[in-house]
Amino acid sequence: MKFAYKFSNLLGAVYRHGNLSFSKDGNSVISPVGNRISIFDLKNNKSETLPVSTNKNIACVGLSPDGNLAILVDEDGAAVLVSLITRAVLYHHHFHKPVGSIRFSPDGRKFVVTKENVALMYHAPGKIREFNTFALDKSYFGPYDETTCIDWTDDSKCFAVGSKDMTTWVFGAERWANLIIYFSGFIFMNYCFLYTVSRDGTLCVWESDTELDGLRKGPKYSERKKMAEERKRRAEEEPRGEVVRGSADTPKEVEGIRNVRYKQKSKHFFNKEGDFNNLTAVAFHKRTHILVTGFASGAFYLHELPEFDLVHSLSISDQRISTIALNPTGDWIGFGCSGLGQLLVWEWQSESYVFKQQGHFNNMASLAYSPDGQYLATGGDDGKVKVWNCSSGLCFVTFKEHTSSITGVAFTSSGLVVLSASLDGTVRAFDLHRYRNFRTMTSPQPTQFSSLAVDLSGDLVCAGAQDSFEIFLWSMQTGRLLEVLSGHEGPVSCLCFSPVQSVLVSVSWDKTVRLWDMLDSWQTKEVLRLNSDGLAVAYRPDGQELAVATLDGEITFWSPQAATQTGSIVGRHDLQIGRKETEKITAKQSAKGKAFTCLCYSADGESMLAGGHSKFVCIYNIKEQILMKKFEISCNMSLDAMEEFLDRRKMTEFGSLALVDEGAGDGDGVELRLPGVRRGDMSSRHFKPEIRVTSLHFSPTGRSWAAASTEGLLVYSLDTSLVFDPYDLDMDVTPVSVRHQLKKKEWTSAIVLAFRLNETSLIREVLESVPYNQTELVSSSLPDVYVEKLLDFVASSLEKSRHLQFYLTWAQNLLTLHGQKLKSRSSAILTTIQQLLKSIQRHHDDLSKLCDWNIYTIRYTAALAKQRGMKRTATDCLVDEEVDEAEVMDSEDEEEDMSLMNIHLHAK
The missing domain is CATH 1.20.5 (Single alpha-helices involved in coiled-coils or other helix-helix interfaces)
Structure with missing residues (x-):
């Protein structure tokens, strides 16, 4: 139960790639983030990342009309059917080819998938359990190039498919005798009108001469002997299903039935000034007849069709708009920009932002929890410092004053100031009340700061230099440089202040750990010798132990008072390094040169979190010095260094495909290699990001911990809802006996029995049955063992319960009546008190x-x-x-x- 941490949320990234979707009520937007999807509740201002992931980055998302099901398709065509109600995976399917788009019919009975030059129509999953959930109904052929987009008519009788060969094909969900038509461009069907938009910024309006009820059913497939023979021949190659082949020729009219014909009513062009002609995303709302178009310059237009009247135009960024979506009412427009990792929701009628979030579009380098555990501060290679609300999962302030990568962030003890160190040679202090940079600290000579620390009082700020091997010390009150600490002979990799004393610890590549006394003229107090280069250092919360990670893959533990080593953990093999595509050595050999780069003690000081250039985060028991659990932070194969063994399918007679140079040496190709085309070169324009963990931090409450990684900011929290952990259980402790004590109004006995059974729902029932005026009496009569348990339960319940005054009264009585006994066990209940403080502070801010x-x-x-x-x-x-x-x-x-x-x- 102690290590039952589960994935809770993903922060630091709001959109990566793929299409946006709105929920059925229009109050939430579903955004793909890497190989996961996040749901942003626009009404309640909260975010949630589903505990569901695909093998690679999500390419497209299909949402059912009732909003209960979602189909996630990754870059390779592997699909996952997810229930948005239970947040569980229902079915796996593989389309074997990359999928261009997926769309459910309005009645929810069918969905169409486009891949290569074919459109596949499947029966939508229903309430009936089936062995094969994705049952293929028909395959539609016609386009000569890759199919890109789909749109259905409102009655689900027909759908149109757009292709890269500049044609649009209109097919029937059933076989219609008088419907085989083709056009060109992006497609949107609205009753008798069909709109096609091409990437060169051309809009064509097509009008049908036949109403929707004018469609006539054609002959059944079984009556066509020739097509039956063809299906039999292709049965072994393709999934079973009817094959429909379109023709670009004018179809022959069946006797008595007139073919459906479309004629071009009008043709319009978008503004072609600058880059506006490079159209990248389109969305159309059928009820309001609003067409939204996005361009590579970051601008978007709103037009009313079919008259093509300009309603609104705006530029939201300087990056290309990747996707556009409209909510069911047509009031809100969602925009996704993959270049910046930006997600915007715009209300076009009031011309205001409903939602505006942007993650770090480069690697996330560092993170820090606030003292009360409510906020998280992150720093990235993009030079931005962001502060996130842990309960809502959203960023509420971004500081952009730095001009280079952030190397460290920290909160002061008050939680009102965020400090950041950067490679631009400055340490900046930000005020969380006025949201401004009120202090900037620099060194006499320009230098790059690689580490940061602030003391317990918040008066002393220090930063380690990467090039001059010195430590600079400033006063927070005045911003003046107090001292320059010299002594290290290599770059200072990490700094840490003691939580109980005014002592600074620094670790360097010179294989030493130095303890500096801040009260005695900033002199060196102790020098600890290491066997290898020091990479990270961390103090235990009580200040009685020091942990150091070194380059040889070991974690050593030291006593700061005696300056002696008390233990060590060899964790090189626990990292389980993956093999990169371009590496010529095995992962086992590569792991010999890897080590932990970030350390963090748990809130109780009994465990240690460690991470590095790997997809795993390890939790060690310090006393036993053994590995307790490993967390796999990502299973996204779109990242590099994920596979432990080399994929033999990528091997050729010349070696790995990732190492083979393209376009040179064959005589027929280009002899001179162009810049950026060589694979495996870090200067190439396209390369896979490598999975790594750059920073770890435990929440002060001990209920969660966060990891800054290539995927973003991953938050893991304790899930105790389904854990049955009874205490001192015997035959007489049953729910019946607990409720019997409640009827007799034996409140203390009922609470003790409920905690011995340890079921959360039962404890809440008993606790809320106690009369308000009896809480003080019951609190005074509780045994000492159950005081801590009750206080922990009150602290966890206060976060979500509506009975604020009731639980606050319980907390006040427990702390007042048992304060002296709890004080003697301050280290054991520290996390509970911090969690209680966090809940009270959050409710205070809201109220x-x-x-x-x-x-x-x-x-x-x-x-x-x-x-x-x-x-x-x-x-x-x-x-x-x-x-x-x-x-x-x-x-x-x-x-x-x-x-x-x-x-x-x-x-x-």
Whole structure:
């Protein structure tokens, strides 16, 4: 249970490659990130990465109309059917060729896949369990080149397929006697209109002379003997299914049935100034008749069809737009830019951003947790520092002041300042309140900083130099350089401050670890000799132990007080290095020169996380010095150094295909090699990124840990929902006996029995059944063993529960009544206290914003009511005056009528 960490979320990357999709309600956007997919909830401002992965990068995603199923297809054509409700893989299928696009029919009964020059129509997976979930219905031939795009009619009777041979083919989901047509370009079908858009920026509008109900069914396939013989011949080569072959010739009309004909109604051209003619992505919304086109320059246009009226135009970036998607209502437009790793959602009616996220488009170099565990700071080779919210998984601030790669990031003890060191020779401090760079620290001579550390008080900042072998020390308050620490004879690879003392530890390539006393004139306190070059160093949370990773693949443990080695772990073979495509030696031989490059203690100090140039992260038990578990952070074969053995299918008589130079030496090709065409050369324009772990960090709460890797920022957390771990169990401890104690109102006994059974749902039921005014009494009568367990449960429940006041009262009573006993076990409950603090701080931030907003609303309402009350008072006065005047006039009229009646009576 202690090491039951599971993949939780992927941060640092929001879009890589492929097509975007909106959910059925339009509130979430589904984005492929490498070989995984992330779901961004635009209403609740949260992100989630599914625990599902493919073997290679995802090329296209098909979403069912009801939003329950998704088909993920990777670069090689391997497909995975995923349930978006249970987040589980339902079926695996392989199309054996790269797939261009995939699209479900509007009724959800069929889906079409395009690969090479053929379109394959399958029966969509249903509620009935089938042995073969992907049942091929028909194969459609006609295009001469690769098929690229698909679109269906609203009634699911027909679909159109676009091809690279500049033709568009319209096929029927069933066999129609009067429908075999072809056109050109991107295709969008809307009832009797068909729109084709080509990459040169040309839009053609085609109009049909036949309504959709004018389609006539043709002869069945079984009646065509000639086609039956052909299907029998191809049965061994292709999956079983009906074959439909289109023809570019005008079809002969069947007697009594008129063929469906399309004629070009109009032709339009997009703006061809600059790069606008290089069209890269298109999307069309059928209800609103809005066409969205994206270009290589980063601009996009909105046109209303079929009149081609320009509605809106905007440039969102300077990179090409890779994909466009519209939500079901047509209000939001999603844009994906693979060059920057950018994902945008634009509301075109209000001309505002609904969602705007961008990851590190280069490697992620370092990360750090905030002291309360709510935020994560990352630094990348793109020179950006990003701060992520751990609960939402989104980046809320990006600092771009650095001009070169980031080598280290750190939080101060208050959690309000983020520090970063860079190869541009500066150390910068960023304020998380005003989101600004308020301090910049530099060295007297230009140098490149390769490491960073900040002391517990947050007053001292130090950075290690890569070229001058010195350590620079600054004051955070003034930003002035206090001291330059010299002594190392090689680049300083890592720095670390003691968590309990004012002692700085530095490790260098000169095979030494130096301890610097910050209170005694910054002198060297101790020098520890290593057997190899030092790469990483880490202090245990209690400050009583030091771990050092060296180039020979070992992790050595030292006592800082006695300056003696207490243990070592040989982890060279645990890394399990993969073999690169261009390497001529085996992975076993390559692993002899590899080592751990990042270390991190667990929150309790009993375990050690270690990672390096490998796809594995190892967890070691320090006391026993054994490997406890290995986490495979990626299974993406699109990355390099993933395979342990060489793929024999890539071997030729000249060696590996990855090492064979192309276009030279055969006499017929190009004799002079052009720049960037040689494989295996790091200066080439296209090469596979290598899988590696650059930084590791445990959350202060101990519930999760994060790894900065080539894939992005991977977060692993404890999953205790399905773990049954009883405590002191016997025959009398059952759910029935627990509920029996609840009926008798024996609260303490019920809580103890529930914790002995250790089922989360039962503990929550018992705890929330205790009356509010009895919490203090029950807390005082709990045994000491169960106080820590209850406090841990309250801390974990407070993160997601709506009963804030109830659980806060429990926490307050437990800490108040048992504070002295818990203080003696401070190291054991440190993670629980930090998790409790994290939950309280997060709820405080959320509620404070809500309360501030409510205060302003109440003030506005009160002012408005006061203003209306004043108007009403004035109106009442006017009404009273009018009533008085009316009463006077009425009395005068009555007196006049009475006098007239008296005169009339006297006359009689």
